[in-house]
Amino acid sequence: MKKIIEDLLHQEISRRDAVIDAAKIGSAVAITSAITLPFSANAQPAVVPTGVVNDNETVRHSACLVNCGSRCPLKVIVKDDRIVRIEPEDAKDDSVFGEHQIRPCLRGRSNRWRVYSPDRIKYPMKRVGKRGEGKFKRISWEEATAFVASEMKRIAEKYGNEAIYYNYQSGAYYHNQGTHAWKRLLNLTGGYLNYHNTYSTAQIATATPYTHGTHVGSHFTQIAHSDLVVFFGLNLSETRMSGGGQVEELRRALEKSQARVVIIDPRYTDSVINQHAEWLAIRSTTDAALVAGLAHTLISENLIDEALVNRYSVGFDASTLPASAAPNASYKDYILGTGPDGIAKTPEWAANVTGIPAVRIRQLAREIAGARACYIGQGWGPHRHANGEQTVRTIQTLPALTGHFGLQGTNNGNWPYGTPYGVPTLPVGSNPIKTSIPCYLWTDAILNPEKMTATTMGVKGADKLRVGIKMVVNQAGQALLNQHGDINRTRKILADDTLCETIVVIDNHITPSAKFADILLPETSYLEAEDLVDSSYSKGSHNYMIAIQKTITPMWEVRSTYDICARYCWSSRTERAIYRRPHAGAVGSKNITNR
Numbered sequence: 001m002k003k004i005i006e007d008l009l010h011q012e013i014s015r016r017d018a019v020i021d022a023a024k025i026g027s028a029v030a031i032t033s034a035i036t037l038p039f040s041a042n043a044q045p046a047v048v049p050t051g052v053v054n055d056n057e058t059v060r061h062s063a064c065l066v067n068c069g070s071r072c073p074l075k076v077i078v079k080d081d082r083i084v085r086i087e088p089e090d091a092k093d094d095s096v097f098g099e100h101q102i103r104p105c106l107r108g109r110s111n112r113w114r115v116y117s118p119d120r121i122k123y124p125m126k127r128v129g130k131r132g133e134g135k136f137k138r139i140s141w142e143e144a145t146a147f148v149a150s151e152m153k154r155i156a157e158k159y160g161n162e163a164i165y166y167n168y169q170s171g172a173y174y175h176n177q178g179t180h181a182w183k184r185l186l187n188l189t190g191g192y193l194n195y196h197n198t199y200s201t202a203q204i205a206t207a208t209p210y211t212h213g214t215h216v217g218s219h220f221t222q223i224a225h226s227d228l229v230v231f232f233g234l235n236l237s238e239t240r241m242s243g244g245g246q247v248e249e250l251r252r253a254l255e256k257s258q259a260r261v262v263i264i265d266p267r268y269t270d271s272v273i274n275q276h277a278e279w280l281a282i283r284s285t286t287d288a289a290l291v292a293g294l295a296h297t298l299i300s301e302n303l304i305d306e307a308l309v310n311r312y313s314v315g316f317d318a319s320t321l322p323a324s325a326a327p328n329a330s331y332k333d334y335i336l337g338t339g340p341d342g343i344a345k346t347p348e349w350a351a352n353v354t355g356i357p358a359v360r361i362r363q364l365a366r367e368i369a370g371a372r373a374c375y376i377g378q379g380w381g382p383h384r385h386a387n388g389e390q391t392v393r394t395i396q397t398l399p400a401l402t403g404h405f406g407l408q409g410t411n412n413g414n415w416p417y418g419t420p421y422g423v424p425t426l427p428v429g430s431n432p433i434k435t436s437i438p439c440y441l442w443t444d445a446i447l448n449p450e451k452m453t454a455t456t457m458g459v460k461g462a463d464k465l466r467v468g469i470k471m472v473v474n475q476a477g478q479a480l481l482n483q484h485g486d487i488n489r490t491r492k493i494l495a496d497d498t499l500c501e502t503i504v505v506i507d508n509h510i511t512p513s514a515k516f517a518d519i520l521l522p523e524t525s526y527l528e529a530e531d532l533v534d535s536s537y538s539k540g541s542h543n544y545m546i547a548i549q550k551t552i553t554p555m556w557e558v559r560s561t562y563d564i565c566a567r568y569c570w571s572s573r574t575e576r577a578i579y580r581r582p583h584a585g586a587v588g589s590k591n592i593t594n595r
Helices: 002-010 017-031 111-115 141-159 179-188 202-210 220-225 246-257 270-274 285-301 306-312 331-336 346-353 358-370 389-403 437-449 488-493 563-566
Strands: 052-054 055-063 072-081 082-088 125-127 136-138 165-166 194-196 228-232 260-265 276-283 374-378 434-440 471-477 502-507 519-522 531-534 544-550
Touching: 055 544, 072 125, 082 111, 111 563, 125 141, 141 165, 141 519, 165 179, 179 270, 179 471, 194 437, 194 519, 202 246, 202 389, 220 246, 228 358, 228 531, 260 270, 285 331, 285 346, 285 358, 285 389, 306 389, 358 389, 374 389, 434 437
Parallel strands: 165 471, 194 434, 228 260, 228 374, 260 276, 471 502, 502 519
Antiparallel strands: 052 055, 055 072, 072 082, 125 136, 125 519, 531 544
C-alpha cells in the first residue's frame, strides 16, 4: 500500500497507467487500509481497519464529487451490499492539518439518499413523446449504443464534427471517467465544438488579465497575518462549507489573527454569522459604485501613497497614461468628477446607488487605509451580471490603491488560491476541432449560429461558426436547462428537434435537463464508482488525493462513463457501429477506433 502511494507521488505516470493505478489504489484500500487523508509525500498513512465493524457491517471508502470546489472523503458503512450510513473519515495527519478532520458537510453526508433516490435513472431509455415531456421507453444497452454511435456518425458526415457539442457541466468531478471519458471518445471520432469560460468565473477570467494577469489570489492562510478582512460577496460558509474546503482554512486563520471581518453582500449569510463579521447590506450589482465612493475618500483625504500607486499601476493619474490618452482620462479624474462624465463619486453619491450610508463608506475607507494588512477578496457572485467585468476590475483596484497587495496578510482582490495536487487524469487526446464558444452562448449556437463570430460573440479558434449545434452530449450536469439565464427561452429552443437534432443525457437522476434527452443513459453514482481524485479546485492550501472505492455493486443497469464511452467507438475501417467491452489496453491505445 505504502509503495503504491509513493510511486504515485514520486514517479511519472504513463497515459495507459492513469486509470490502472487508480484501480490498484482502490483495491489496496479495500484489502488493507484506508488512505490517510490528507497525507504528504513523507507522511505515514494511518491504518484504519477495513472489515466487519458491527453486525456484519463493512467499511468502504469514497468521496463526495459535487462541484462545491472542495473534496471530502466519505467513510461508507455497508451491510449486505447496501449503504447503511455515511460517516466522516477518522484519519488525521499532523504534518498537514494538525488535529483537523476533513469532515464532509450535510450534503456530502447525504450521498446515500442520492444513491437510493426514486428518481434514479435505472436503464437506458429513448424518448417517445415530444422533447421535454419526459416520456421515455426502456431500451437495451445494445440499442442505446447503436443509436448514439449512428447519430455521432450521421451528424459528423452531414454537418461536420463542429456540429457536435459537449455541453458545459460540473456535476461530477471524476478524474478518469466522466468528462474525460466523453472528451476522449469525441476526440477519437473526429472532435467536437468546444467551450471556454465557466458560468461562475467568465467575467473574472476575462477582466483580470487587464489588471493583474492572473485571476487567483493569496491563500486564506494569509489571513493569519491580517488585521482587517473585507469580502465582496464571498460567502464561504454556504459555498465552501465542508472540512475539505476553504471555510476551514479561513476559520483557522481567523483564530490566529483575530482580524475584524467586513462582508459586503445583499444577503445576510451564514458567513456573516460564522465569521462574526460586520454585514454591509449592499444593493445587488452596485459593488463598483461602493469602491468608487471608497476611492473618493481615499484620494480626497490623502489616505493613499500616490507615488506607490503610480509605481505599481498604470492609469491612476495622467503621469502614467500614454500620450495618446484623452484628456482627463485617468482613474483619479473619474473618481473626482473631472473626467468626461463630470460626476464626483463622493460617498453621498455612492450611498444613493448602494444603499450603504455615506458615513459608513467614509469610515470603511479610513479603516482600510489605516490597516496594517487588509485582506481584500471577492466571490463569484458580484460579477454575474451585465458588464460584470467592471465590478471585477473595480474590486481589484482597491488593494492597488491602498497598498494592500504583495505583502503578508494581503490579497489582490480576487478569489483566493487553491493549490493543485496534480492527480493524473484519463488522457483526452487532441481535439481536431479548434473552434470554441463561450459556454453561456450555446443556445445561440443552436438558434442563430450565423451570428456567432469572433468579434460579436466571443468565438475562439475561428472567425465564425461554420455550422450550428446539431448534437449535444450532456453528462452529469443540469446546465442544459437549470443554470441558463432565460429558462423559458432555453426550453423552447431545446424542444424544437429540427434545430438541435439529437440530445444525449448521461446522469444519475431524472432532472429537468434529462427530460429533454432523446437518449437517457444511466450512470453510476459516486458511491458505485472507482477513481482517484484530487482535492478539487478551491481548497486553498489543503492538498491531498482520495482513492474512491466501489462501495456497493452498481444497481440495475447503470454503468460508469468510462464503460459507456468504450462501447461507442466505431471502426474507422468498416465505418459501422460496433458493440464492444473495454480491454486492458484501451486507455493507452491510439488506434482504439480501429480495433
